[in-house]
Every structure is written in structure tokens, then in C-alpha cells.
Amino acid sequence: MTSLPMADQPTLGLQTTARVALLLTVRNHPGVMSHICGLFARRAFNVEGILCMPLAGGEESRIWLQVLDDQRLLQMISQLEKLEDVLQVRRFGSEIPIFNQVEDLIANQR
Numbered sequence: 001m002t003s004l005p006m007a008d009q010p011t012l013g014l015q016t017t018a019r020v021a022l023l024l025t026v027r028n029h030p031g032v033m034s035h036i037c038g039l040f041a042r043r044a045f046n047v048e049g050i051l052c053m054p055l056a057g058g059e060e061s062r063i064w065l066q067v068l069d070d071q072r073l074l075q076m077i078s079q080l081e082k083l084e085d086v087l088q089v090r091r092f093g094s095e096i097p098i099f100n101q102v103e104d105l106i107a108n109q110r
Helices: 032-042 073-082 098-108
Strands: 019-027 047-054 060-068 086-092
Touching (some): 019 073, 019 098, 032 047, 032 060, 032 073, 060 073, 060 098
Antiparallel strands (some): 019 060, 019 086
């Protein structure tokens, strides 16, 4: 039996700990957040953080999602883009500070 180098061994579905941010532009009406969170829940994909604010005029909202960057993320983005109320999905690396700022704010409230 041959042994594979560590980099060539299967990960057995283990997730990395790197976090990324998804920025969604969506139609703003009741049920949109439920559809988005339901999509993640049905696929057992954890959402680490959520921030949602309406845009000027109130017809659209921006949703920031903090998720783990694993092998299923590209498929999740593809599924998000198919939702009727999702107008745009953008992916950012860990350089987006919005969730760090919220974490700091929460930590200072203790």
C-alpha cells in the first residue's frame, strides 16, 4: 500500500477555517432572508455572520454573509444566483473588515 503525501490525501469533507464574505444585493420584501438562509440550511452550510440593511428607496437590500470557505462555496454561490430575489452576488476574501468591526463592537459591550 502506498502512502499519499499529505497534500494529496482526501480531506473527507473537512472544512477550512478561512472565512469569506458574500455581498448580496436582493429585492427587499418579507421572506427574502428566509429563502437565503433556508438555502444554506438545506445544504448544512453554516452562516457565521449576517448583516442586512435596506438601500436608499427601500426596494433593495444589501446582505453581508460571513461563511467558511470550503469546497461547496462555489456551488452555494451558484444556487444563490438562481434565487429570484437575488440580484447580485459578490465574493470577498477575509480582507473585508465589516464583521471584524461588529465583533469589536460586541466585545466592547460586555
